[in-house]
Amino acid sequence: MTLHTALVKIEEEKISSEKAKKFIASEKNGAESIFVGKVRNENNGKKVIAVTYDAHDQAVIKSFQLICTNALNKFDKNAKIFLEHAKGYASVGEVSILIGVGSGHRDEAFKICRYILEEVKHQSPIWKKEHYADGKEEWLPGHSLRPKKEVK
Amino acid sequence: MEIQLKLYGSSKILSEKETLDIQLPNNSDIKKLRDILTKIISEKYSRSDLENLPKTAAFFSEKDEVIDDSYKLSNKEYISIIPPIGGG
Numbered sequence: 413m414t415l416h417t418a419l420v421k422i423e424e425e426k427i428s429s430e431k432a433k434k435f436i437a438s439e440k441n442g443a444e445s446i447f448v449g450k451v452r453n454e455n456n457g458k459k460v461i462a463v464t465y466d467a468h469d470q471a472v473i474k475s476f477q478l479i480c481t482n483a484l485n486k487f488d489k490n491a492k493i494f495l496e497h498a499k500g501y502a503s504v505g506e507v508s509i510l511i512g513v514g515s516g517h518r519d520e521a522f523k524i525c526r527y528i529l530e531e532v533k534h535q536s537p538i539w540k541k542e543h544y545a546d547g548k549e550e551w552l553p554g555h556s557l558r559p560k561k562e563v564k
Numbered sequence: 565m566e567i568q569l570k571l572y573g574s575s576k577i578l579s580e581k582e583t584l585d586i587q588l589p590n591n592s593d594i595k596k597l598r599d600i601l602t603k604i605i606s607e608k609y610s611r612s613d614l615e616n617l618p619k620t621a622a623f624f625s626e627k628d629e630v631i632d633d634s635y636k637l638s639n640k641e642y643i644s645i646i647p648p649i650g651g652g
Contacts, residue, residue: 465651466576468572508651532651538649538650540650553650554648554649563619
């Protein structure tokens, strides 16, 4: 199998780089690239304690598969790709997204990793609500999926 | 007619429940739904973070596909509101 994509209910299961390494392992790989995104403790001067990730599950999985297939077609048809994203309440330090790529060469491995990250941010219906140390919380602004022709 | 709007992200502020029932005139389209949402938000919520939602949100059909402003809604239809996204 070339692709693994999943939304992980973070309160029930952790996203593991070991699992990603096992999935992408191959003797054909000259390069393995792992990107780990984490919940950080600060944003715009506010002390963050956690983030809640909301997601439209079916549409997210569809978008993950499309993005990864496009990445294979664009950069390396023989690459192996692992992509998991958190859903639910994730405390500071927890993994929010993990992308693992095994490829014949380093350039493709780096490029696929970066491509997937940027496309997920712009295509996958996932939302972040930050929880702050002062007890307040806020949904973060993002990228509109409204058809461009309609936006004036 | 009435539709059920499944709420995601910042739109969850609109209800304690997962969905919001919205009354619309017969033969309404997504554009009409945006107008009604603007009215609901201005009447019930004095939150600046929701003001732009009807303008910036996309809507998904039950097939999880983006539907445009001319899409005609049916009575009891179940659609999703997709506020601007930002995972990762």
